[in-house]
Amino acid sequence: MRYAVIVAGGAGTRLWPLSRAAHPKQLLSVVGGRSLLRLAFERLVGVVPPERIFVCAGSVHRDAILEHLPELPHDNFLGEPLARDTANAIGLGCALLARRDPDATVAFVTSDHVIEPIDEFHDALRTAFDVVERDPQVLATFGIPPSSPHTGLGYIERAEPYRPGEPLAGGEVFAVSAFIEKPGLEAAREYYASGRYLWNSGMFVWRADTLLRELETFLPASHAGLTRIAKAWDTPERDATLREVYTSLPKISIDYAVMEPAARGEGAARVVVVPMAVDWLDVGSWPALARTLENDSSQNAANTVTVLVDSEGNIVVSDDPEHLVATVGLRDTIIVHTRDVTMVCPKNSAERVKDLVARVHDAHGGRYS
Amino acid sequence: MRYAVIVAGGAGTRLWPLSRAAHPKQLLSVVGGRSLLRLAFERLVGVVPPERIFVCAGSVHRDAILEHLPELPHDNFLGEPLARDTANAIGLGCALLARRDPDATVAFVTSDHVIEPIDEFHDALRTAFDVVERDPQVLATFGIPPSSPHTGLGYIERAEPYRPGEPLAGGEVFAVSAFIEKPGLEAAREYYASGRYLWNSGMFVWRADTLLRELETFLPASHAGLTRIAKAWDTPERDATLREVYTSLPKISIDYAVMEPAARGEGAARVVVVPMAVDWLDVGSWPALARTLENDSSQNAANTVTVLVDSEGNIVVSDDPEHLVATVGLRDTIIVHTRDVTMVCPKNSAERVKDLVARVHDAHGGRYS
16 A cells, blocks of 8 residues: 655744744745645555654644644644654655555655655656555665755756556656765756756665665664554554653654665665656745745845835845835845744855854743744 | 923935835834934923923924923923924924013023033023023023034024123123024134134024014014914814914024024114033934944944945844844945835935935835825
8 A cells, every 4th residue: 555654843943034943944934835744644545544644843843733634634634753764764764654554555654755746746646655555675776866956955866767567657767876975066056967867866765674674774772663553563662662662763864864875775675766747846044935935026036025215135024914014225144034033144144043043042042033 | 480491393215215204213223222213302301391391393293292291291392283384483482481471581492413422412401591691681592612624504693601690600602793604614613713603593582572572673574473373272263263373484494594684783682692512413314323333344334234244334123123134245235124214324424315215205205295
């Protein structure tokens, strides 16, 4: 059977003060009033039925997420007592699903992006499920055909077309030569020009048991810990075991722990990449989120009432659509208003909002962060 | 008897969005939580008793001002149905007080400034009252010894010392050669260097009947209208007469209507100037108001909770002292937060806030202005 797990771990501190520890990025309204988590959930429906969709996120967000996704069965929320990166979040999903259904084939998707058109997403997802169902040894990942020589993303170098036998219904599938971490600009330009490189989407499809076996090879400590947790899951010991075991797991990404060595042929599985020809918009920072908002004729992007006189290139966001933001003579500045915090910074300091949140936390504890 | 009238007409639109049409500048908390109006009132006490202090301001602000100054007798609020500039505000005060007390000697003071030290203010005020009580034909004004060649203020050129007879208890008094409108920089430097010029404070002391006689000479339409209003004041016709007559008066300043021609000897009165050696801080704009706030080591001035990372020379004001304003990499920017409006502009656009308010009013009526 086909399953899907939305991995919704990140806090999204670069979107502070709209994102908070208690109200992470995935729950913010971004596109047409829908949150990234809602968008990720709706994207899956049609390929995987709601009762087989799971969400893996911080335990503290359980109530907010269940309220946010009323279609999600409560047992399908997989709470992490604290974040141990994607190798363990994904490993936990596989360990639990493998016990429930020994033949479980699972898609792991992110909720950090706006992805369009959805049909392309569906086609790529179905292709990956098809490949994995024919060849249980396959670890399938998705690669986005690059639209620019982006230096903020990892790349996947594809090799020869993957042909396990008769042709697949969906699009092409390729073997993978290598996973490449964020490149410098010169390398990125080369990758972009060559046509053989794809952006690493951080999304995957595989059989739960196949991933667990690879995890046992490459990251035995996590494999052992996650197996213990899965055994305790449907017992009264779940929370105590999670707290004791999960928090002690090594913090490491699935790319680094499994995909890179597997692509080098160091495990038993084969890694393939399914191209997913979509617009893939990371809304992890204010300038990125602003791309989802309407622009006026002076390149000001806003989601609230504004009066912007002789002002250009600003980003204006409020959690209250009736709050007026007024500026005169202002250029390239980000203004974010919430009930208890106002954040202002030049656009070119957008990445430093992360540091700002840390300073706010140092000064005021959790009060404003 | 000695009286005082605080002329509190201006809206203070350059302090928007803290100042609003319904909550003008004079009522804003500025120094130690006290408003400019409160400061002006407390400055007078000691020279003029509270029951002989009056406030002349827009009728719409009556309730707010009476609540703000509980010591003020309700009859001492002189409401203007709309602003007709200082000649009529001051003329109204004189017309009403002359009917109440034919020997009324009245100080007219502004509420636009922070003035320190108060002792100097008191000394100058007493000197002016003394001069006017000895010589009923005198129109006394106050001049601030300039601390810079300011081009945003009018100047008073003093002439020979004024000596009506025996020496006065207080400081020096001078005859006036001329009132000068805001000068260019070169002229301002000359005035500043010469020592013979004083800043025009816009504050005065004179007998009510003397001013009315000058007004009859120089501005007979206002004199006639204000006389009609004064006659109707203690009758049921007050409001109707005010609405009908006051609104039709010519809009003109007391300097232009009376002081300038009187200083040229065109009337029956003599104009003198009493130097008032005070720090005289106009808090009519955000940069000016910021001088009343504490600065951090990076020249950021704030009245609320802030976390300002790598940020210099900013002005941060909130109507809620627990609202956090956080910035990173921001320079020389004004941020003003209120419950329903956030205003952001570069410091060098501070004077344009006036235009911004007009645009907000055009777009949203009175909702945010």
